[in-house]
Amino acid sequence: MIIYGTALLAICHLLGIFLGDLLGTLIGAKTNVGGVGIAMILLICARLWMHKKGWMPEQTEMGVAFWGAMYIPVVVAMAAQQNVLTALRGGPVALLAAVGSVVVCACVIALINRGEKVEGTALPPLEVPTPATVR
Protein backbone atom coordinates (compact mmCIF):
# COMPACT_ATOMS: atom_id res chain seq x y z
CA MET A 1 0.00 0.00 0.00
CA ILE A 2 1.28 3.42 -0.97
CA ILE A 3 0.17 4.95 2.32
CA TYR A 4 2.65 2.74 4.23
CA GLY A 5 5.52 4.59 2.53
CA THR A 6 4.00 8.01 3.16
CA ALA A 7 3.28 7.06 6.78
CA LEU A 8 6.89 5.89 7.22
CA LEU A 9 8.06 9.22 5.83
CA ALA A 10 5.68 11.08 8.14
CA ILE A 11 6.86 9.20 11.21
CA CYS A 12 10.53 9.86 10.38
CA HIS A 13 9.69 13.52 9.75
CA LEU A 14 7.86 13.98 13.06
CA LEU A 15 10.47 12.08 15.07
CA GLY A 16 13.31 14.04 13.47
CA ILE A 17 11.69 17.44 14.08
CA PHE A 18 10.92 16.42 17.66
CA LEU A 19 14.51 15.34 18.31
CA GLY A 20 15.77 18.55 16.66
CA ASP A 21 13.59 20.65 18.97
CA LEU A 22 14.74 18.60 21.94
CA LEU A 23 18.38 19.07 20.97
CA GLY A 24 17.83 22.82 20.51
CA THR A 25 16.24 23.12 23.95
CA LEU A 26 18.99 21.07 25.58
CA ILE A 27 21.81 23.24 24.23
CA GLY A 28 19.81 26.46 24.64
CA ALA A 29 19.71 27.44 20.95
CA LYS A 30 15.95 28.26 21.11
CA THR A 31 15.51 26.74 17.67
CA ASN A 32 15.33 23.42 15.89
CA VAL A 33 18.84 22.00 15.53
CA GLY A 34 19.13 19.74 12.51
CA GLY A 35 15.62 18.32 12.80
CA VAL A 36 15.26 17.75 9.06
CA GLY A 37 18.74 16.23 8.93
CA ILE A 38 17.92 13.83 11.76
CA ALA A 39 14.68 12.89 9.98
CA MET A 40 16.66 12.18 6.78
CA ILE A 41 19.10 9.94 8.67
CA LEU A 42 16.16 8.10 10.29
CA LEU A 43 14.57 7.54 6.87
CA ILE A 44 17.83 6.23 5.41
CA CYS A 45 18.21 3.80 8.33
CA ALA A 46 14.56 2.72 8.07
CA ARG A 47 14.98 2.02 4.36
CA LEU A 48 18.13 -0.06 4.84
CA TRP A 49 16.55 -2.04 7.68
CA MET A 50 13.24 -2.66 5.91
CA HIS A 51 14.98 -3.63 2.68
CA LYS A 52 16.94 -6.27 4.56
CA LYS A 53 13.76 -7.59 6.12
CA GLY A 54 12.00 -7.54 2.75
CA TRP A 55 9.31 -5.20 4.02
CA MET A 56 9.77 -2.66 1.26
CA PRO A 57 7.72 -3.59 -1.81
CA GLU A 58 7.66 -1.18 -4.74
CA GLN A 59 4.24 0.18 -3.76
CA THR A 60 5.54 1.27 -0.38
CA GLU A 61 8.58 2.90 -1.98
CA MET A 62 6.31 4.89 -4.27
CA GLY A 63 4.65 6.47 -1.23
CA VAL A 64 8.00 8.08 -0.43
CA ALA A 65 9.22 8.61 -3.98
CA PHE A 66 6.17 10.71 -4.87
CA TRP A 67 7.03 13.27 -2.21
CA GLY A 68 10.67 13.27 -3.23
CA ALA A 69 9.59 14.08 -6.78
CA MET A 70 7.23 16.82 -5.52
CA TYR A 71 10.27 18.56 -4.12
CA ILE A 72 10.93 20.99 -6.98
CA PRO A 73 7.29 22.17 -7.27
CA VAL A 74 7.25 22.73 -3.51
CA VAL A 75 10.44 24.79 -3.82
CA VAL A 76 8.81 26.89 -6.56
CA ALA A 77 5.86 27.54 -4.23
CA MET A 78 8.37 28.43 -1.52
CA ALA A 79 10.08 30.93 -3.81
CA ALA A 80 6.68 32.47 -4.59
CA GLN A 81 6.15 33.42 -0.97
CA GLN A 82 9.51 35.01 -0.16
CA ASN A 83 9.55 38.60 1.00
CA VAL A 84 11.33 39.76 -2.16
CA LEU A 85 10.19 43.34 -1.70
CA THR A 86 11.85 43.73 1.71
CA ALA A 87 14.98 42.03 0.45
CA LEU A 88 15.29 44.54 -2.38
CA ARG A 89 14.49 47.51 -0.12
CA GLY A 90 17.26 46.56 2.33
CA GLY A 91 19.66 48.83 0.45
CA PRO A 92 23.40 48.61 -0.05
CA VAL A 93 24.33 47.19 3.38
CA ALA A 94 22.13 44.12 2.92
CA LEU A 95 23.11 43.77 -0.73
CA LEU A 96 26.86 44.05 -0.09
CA ALA A 97 26.74 41.73 2.93
CA ALA A 98 24.86 39.13 0.87
CA VAL A 99 26.93 39.42 -2.32
CA GLY A 100 30.18 39.49 -0.35
CA SER A 101 29.42 36.38 1.65
CA VAL A 102 28.16 34.50 -1.41
CA VAL A 103 31.30 35.34 -3.38
CA VAL A 104 33.65 34.40 -0.52
CA CYS A 105 31.80 31.13 0.12
CA ALA A 106 31.70 30.30 -3.59
CA CYS A 107 35.48 30.66 -3.83
CA VAL A 108 36.03 28.44 -0.77
CA ILE A 109 33.60 25.82 -2.15
CA ALA A 110 35.44 25.85 -5.49
CA LEU A 111 38.79 25.57 -3.67
CA ILE A 112 37.69 22.57 -1.56
CA ASN A 113 35.99 20.79 -4.47
CA ARG A 114 39.00 21.27 -6.78
CA GLY A 115 41.00 19.10 -4.38
CA GLU A 116 38.62 16.18 -4.81
CA LYS A 117 39.45 13.23 -7.01
CA VAL A 118 36.44 12.90 -9.28
CA GLU A 119 37.06 9.59 -11.04
CA GLY A 120 34.60 6.97 -10.00
CA THR A 121 32.56 9.14 -7.65
CA ALA A 122 31.08 11.59 -10.14
CA LEU A 123 27.46 10.99 -11.00
CA PRO A 124 26.91 10.08 -14.64
CA PRO A 125 25.88 13.07 -16.77
CA LEU A 126 22.24 13.93 -16.45
CA GLU A 127 20.37 13.78 -19.73
CA VAL A 128 16.71 14.28 -20.38
CA PRO A 129 15.02 13.07 -17.16
CA THR A 130 14.05 9.44 -17.53
CA PRO A 131 11.67 7.68 -15.16
CA ALA A 132 14.71 6.22 -13.41
CA THR A 133 16.22 9.59 -12.53
CA VAL A 134 12.89 11.18 -11.64
CA ARG A 135 12.30 8.60 -8.93
Next chain:
Amino acid sequence: MLELLEGTARHNGLVTAFALVGLVMLISMKLSRHLTMGRVHGSAIAIVIGLGLAYWGGVQTGGTKGLADVSLFAGVGLMGGAMLRDFAIVATAFEVQVVEAKKAGMVGVAALLLGTFLPFIVGAGVAYAFGYRDAVSITTIGAGAVTYIVGPVTGAAIGATSDVMALSIAAGLIKAILVMVATPAAAKFLGLRTPRSAMVFGGLAGTVSGVSAGLAATDRRLVPYGALVATFHTGLGCLLGPSLLFFATRAIVG
Protein backbone atom coordinates in the same frame (compact mmCIF):
# COMPACT_ATOMS: atom_id res chain seq x y z
CA MET B 1 -19.89 33.29 -13.00
CA LEU B 2 -16.41 34.73 -12.53
CA GLU B 3 -17.13 35.26 -8.82
CA LEU B 4 -18.21 31.65 -8.50
CA LEU B 5 -14.95 30.49 -10.10
CA GLU B 6 -12.96 32.74 -7.77
CA GLY B 7 -14.82 31.30 -4.78
CA THR B 8 -13.99 27.77 -5.92
CA ALA B 9 -10.29 28.62 -6.14
CA ARG B 10 -10.36 30.38 -2.79
CA HIS B 11 -12.04 27.51 -0.96
CA ASN B 12 -9.61 24.97 -2.41
CA GLY B 13 -6.41 26.85 -1.71
CA LEU B 14 -3.92 23.99 -1.74
CA VAL B 15 -5.44 22.43 -4.86
CA THR B 16 -5.32 25.81 -6.61
CA ALA B 17 -1.65 26.05 -5.64
CA PHE B 18 -0.95 22.61 -7.19
CA ALA B 19 -2.56 23.76 -10.44
CA LEU B 20 -0.74 27.10 -10.44
CA VAL B 21 2.69 25.60 -9.74
CA GLY B 22 2.06 22.92 -12.34
CA LEU B 23 1.37 25.66 -14.87
CA VAL B 24 4.52 27.55 -13.85
CA MET B 25 6.58 24.35 -14.25
CA LEU B 26 5.08 23.69 -17.68
CA ILE B 27 5.86 27.21 -18.90
CA SER B 28 9.39 27.00 -17.43
CA MET B 29 10.16 23.67 -19.09
CA LYS B 30 8.95 25.02 -22.45
CA LEU B 31 11.02 28.22 -22.03
CA SER B 32 14.06 26.16 -21.05
CA ARG B 33 13.79 23.94 -24.11
CA HIS B 34 12.90 26.49 -26.76
CA LEU B 35 14.40 29.76 -25.54
CA THR B 36 17.67 28.59 -23.96
CA MET B 37 18.04 25.25 -25.81
CA GLY B 38 18.08 23.48 -22.44
CA ARG B 39 21.14 25.37 -21.21
CA VAL B 40 19.21 26.96 -18.33
CA HIS B 41 17.44 24.27 -16.35
CA GLY B 42 13.64 24.51 -16.26
CA SER B 43 13.63 24.37 -12.45
CA ALA B 44 15.84 27.47 -12.29
CA ILE B 45 13.45 29.36 -14.55
CA ALA B 46 10.49 28.18 -12.45
CA ILE B 47 12.16 29.46 -9.27
CA VAL B 48 12.83 32.85 -10.88
CA ILE B 49 9.18 33.02 -11.99
CA GLY B 50 8.20 32.12 -8.41
CA LEU B 51 10.32 34.97 -7.06
CA GLY B 52 8.78 37.30 -9.65
CA LEU B 53 5.28 36.27 -8.53
CA ALA B 54 6.38 36.88 -4.93
CA TYR B 55 7.48 40.39 -5.88
CA TRP B 56 4.15 41.01 -7.61
CA GLY B 57 2.27 39.71 -4.56
CA GLY B 58 4.28 41.98 -2.29
CA VAL B 59 3.54 45.02 -4.45
CA GLN B 60 -0.16 44.16 -4.66
CA THR B 61 -0.80 43.54 -0.97
CA GLY B 62 2.06 45.19 0.89
CA GLY B 63 2.36 41.96 2.87
CA THR B 64 5.42 39.94 3.78
CA LYS B 65 4.54 36.54 2.27
CA GLY B 66 4.66 37.35 -1.43
CA LEU B 67 2.05 35.63 -3.57
CA ALA B 68 0.61 33.85 -0.54
CA ASP B 69 -0.82 37.17 0.69
CA VAL B 70 -3.06 37.40 -2.38
CA SER B 71 -6.16 35.68 -1.02
CA LEU B 72 -6.80 33.82 -4.27
CA PHE B 73 -3.36 32.17 -4.02
CA ALA B 74 -3.19 31.69 -0.25
CA GLY B 75 -2.72 27.96 -0.85
CA VAL B 76 0.78 28.65 -2.15
CA GLY B 77 1.64 29.48 1.44
CA LEU B 78 0.67 25.99 2.54
CA MET B 79 2.29 24.23 -0.41
CA GLY B 80 5.60 26.09 -0.04
CA GLY B 81 5.44 26.40 3.74
CA ALA B 82 7.88 24.84 6.17
CA MET B 83 5.74 21.72 6.72
CA LEU B 84 5.49 20.44 3.14
CA ARG B 85 8.98 21.76 2.29
CA ASP B 86 10.59 19.75 5.07
CA PHE B 87 8.40 16.73 4.27
CA ALA B 88 9.60 16.77 0.66
CA ILE B 89 13.25 17.35 1.66
CA VAL B 90 13.15 14.36 4.01
CA ALA B 91 11.67 12.27 1.20
CA THR B 92 14.67 13.03 -1.02
CA ALA B 93 16.87 11.22 1.55
CA PHE B 94 15.43 8.02 0.12
CA GLU B 95 17.95 8.28 -2.72
CA VAL B 96 21.00 8.95 -0.55
CA GLN B 97 23.84 6.50 -0.99
CA VAL B 98 24.98 5.76 2.53
CA VAL B 99 28.61 5.08 1.59
CA GLU B 100 28.93 8.48 -0.10
CA ALA B 101 27.33 10.34 2.80
CA LYS B 102 29.66 8.66 5.31
CA LYS B 103 32.76 9.50 3.31
CA ALA B 104 31.92 13.21 3.36
CA GLY B 105 31.09 13.38 7.05
CA MET B 106 34.14 15.30 8.27
CA VAL B 107 34.23 17.55 5.23
CA GLY B 108 30.58 18.41 5.91
CA VAL B 109 31.36 19.48 9.48
CA ALA B 110 34.30 21.63 8.34
CA ALA B 111 32.13 23.21 5.64
CA LEU B 112 29.42 23.97 8.21
CA LEU B 113 31.84 25.83 10.48
CA LEU B 114 33.38 27.75 7.57
CA GLY B 115 29.87 28.50 6.29
CA THR B 116 29.00 30.15 9.60
CA PHE B 117 32.21 32.09 10.27
CA LEU B 118 33.00 33.39 6.77
CA PRO B 119 29.60 35.03 5.99
CA PHE B 120 29.52 36.44 9.51
CA ILE B 121 32.92 38.08 9.08
CA VAL B 122 31.93 39.52 5.69
CA GLY B 123 28.56 40.77 6.99
CA ALA B 124 30.07 42.27 10.13
CA GLY B 125 32.79 43.91 8.04
CA VAL B 126 30.22 45.51 5.71
CA ALA B 127 28.22 46.74 8.72
CA TYR B 128 31.38 48.28 10.21
CA ALA B 129 32.27 49.89 6.88
CA PHE B 130 28.81 51.52 6.76
CA GLY B 131 29.31 53.14 10.13
CA TYR B 132 27.79 50.68 12.59
CA ARG B 133 29.98 50.72 15.71
CA ASP B 134 27.98 48.90 18.39
CA ALA B 135 28.55 45.18 18.87
CA VAL B 136 24.80 44.38 18.86
CA SER B 137 24.12 45.86 15.40
CA ILE B 138 27.32 44.47 13.88
CA THR B 139 26.60 40.99 15.23
CA THR B 140 22.98 41.06 14.02
CA ILE B 141 23.86 42.14 10.48
CA GLY B 142 26.73 39.65 10.39
CA ALA B 143 24.37 36.89 11.53
CA GLY B 144 21.91 37.92 8.81
CA ALA B 145 24.61 37.20 6.25
CA VAL B 146 24.66 33.61 7.59
CA THR B 147 20.92 33.04 6.97
CA TYR B 148 17.74 35.08 7.25
CA ILE B 149 16.71 33.00 10.25
CA VAL B 150 19.99 33.27 12.15
CA GLY B 151 19.88 37.09 11.79
CA PRO B 152 16.58 37.81 13.57
CA VAL B 153 17.06 34.99 16.11
CA THR B 154 20.45 36.45 17.07
CA GLY B 155 19.13 40.03 17.01
CA ALA B 156 16.19 39.15 19.24
CA ALA B 157 18.48 37.38 21.70
CA ILE B 158 20.92 40.29 22.08
CA GLY B 159 18.38 43.13 21.78
CA ALA B 160 18.90 44.68 18.34
CA THR B 161 16.66 47.48 17.00
CA SER B 162 13.97 46.59 14.47
CA ASP B 163 15.59 48.41 11.53
CA VAL B 164 18.82 46.47 12.08
CA MET B 165 16.75 43.27 12.28
CA ALA B 166 15.06 44.14 8.98
CA LEU B 167 18.50 44.74 7.45
CA SER B 168 19.77 41.38 8.65
CA ILE B 169 16.68 39.62 7.28
CA ALA B 170 17.17 41.44 3.98
CA ALA B 171 20.82 40.36 3.81
CA GLY B 172 19.85 36.73 4.43
CA LEU B 173 17.00 36.87 1.91
CA ILE B 174 19.19 38.35 -0.83
CA LYS B 175 21.78 35.66 -0.07
CA ALA B 176 19.17 32.90 -0.36
CA ILE B 177 17.84 34.33 -3.63
CA LEU B 178 21.39 34.73 -5.02
CA VAL B 179 22.20 31.12 -4.17
CA MET B 180 18.95 29.91 -5.78
CA VAL B 181 19.49 31.81 -8.99
CA ALA B 182 23.27 31.69 -9.40
CA THR B 183 24.02 28.08 -8.45
CA PRO B 184 23.04 26.43 -11.75
CA ALA B 185 25.16 28.95 -13.66
CA ALA B 186 28.11 28.56 -11.31
CA ALA B 187 27.84 24.79 -10.94
CA LYS B 188 30.95 24.12 -13.01
CA PHE B 189 33.05 26.72 -11.15
CA LEU B 190 31.87 25.30 -7.82
CA GLY B 191 32.73 21.76 -8.91
CA LEU B 192 29.21 20.48 -8.16
CA ARG B 193 29.44 16.98 -9.56
CA THR B 194 29.61 14.54 -6.66
CA PRO B 195 27.66 13.91 -3.46
CA ARG B 196 30.71 15.09 -1.49
CA SER B 197 30.90 18.38 -3.37
CA ALA B 198 27.16 18.89 -2.77
CA MET B 199 27.72 18.43 0.96
CA VAL B 200 30.56 20.97 0.94
CA PHE B 201 28.23 23.31 -0.92
CA GLY B 202 25.39 22.69 1.54
CA GLY B 203 27.57 23.49 4.52
CA LEU B 204 29.15 26.62 3.06
CA ALA B 205 26.21 28.16 1.21
CA GLY B 206 23.95 27.60 4.18
CA THR B 207 20.32 28.62 3.69
CA VAL B 208 18.26 25.47 3.22
CA SER B 209 15.96 27.18 0.75
CA GLY B 210 18.85 28.54 -1.32
CA VAL B 211 20.87 25.32 -1.27
CA SER B 212 17.99 22.99 -2.05
CA ALA B 213 16.56 25.18 -4.77
CA GLY B 214 20.01 25.80 -6.27
CA LEU B 215 20.89 22.12 -6.30
CA ALA B 216 17.44 21.16 -7.58
CA ALA B 217 18.03 23.40 -10.56
CA THR B 218 21.56 22.02 -11.07
CA ASP B 219 21.15 18.26 -10.63
CA ARG B 220 18.19 16.91 -8.70
CA ARG B 221 20.15 13.94 -7.41
CA LEU B 222 22.50 16.19 -5.43
CA VAL B 223 19.65 17.76 -3.40
CA PRO B 224 19.55 15.30 -0.50
CA TYR B 225 23.31 15.53 0.14
CA GLY B 226 23.32 19.33 0.21
CA ALA B 227 20.12 19.54 2.25
CA LEU B 228 21.38 16.95 4.75
CA VAL B 229 24.26 19.27 5.71
CA ALA B 230 22.49 22.61 5.22
CA THR B 231 19.76 21.65 7.66
CA PHE B 232 22.32 21.83 10.48
CA HIS B 233 23.52 25.21 9.28
CA THR B 234 20.69 27.34 10.69
CA GLY B 235 20.79 25.54 14.03
CA LEU B 236 24.54 26.01 14.32
CA GLY B 237 24.21 29.69 13.40
CA CYS B 238 21.42 30.26 15.95
CA LEU B 239 23.64 28.58 18.52
CA LEU B 240 26.86 30.48 17.74
CA GLY B 241 25.34 33.88 16.80
CA PRO B 242 24.10 35.15 20.17
CA SER B 243 26.97 33.46 22.03
CA LEU B 244 30.46 32.98 20.62
CA LEU B 245 30.13 35.37 17.67
CA PHE B 246 28.53 38.11 19.80
CA PHE B 247 31.18 37.86 22.51
CA ALA B 248 33.98 37.85 19.94
CA THR B 249 32.51 40.93 18.22
CA ARG B 250 32.10 42.73 21.54
CA ALA B 251 35.69 41.94 22.46
CA ILE B 252 36.91 43.47 19.18
CA VAL B 253 34.76 46.63 18.87
CA GLY B 254 34.45 47.18 22.61
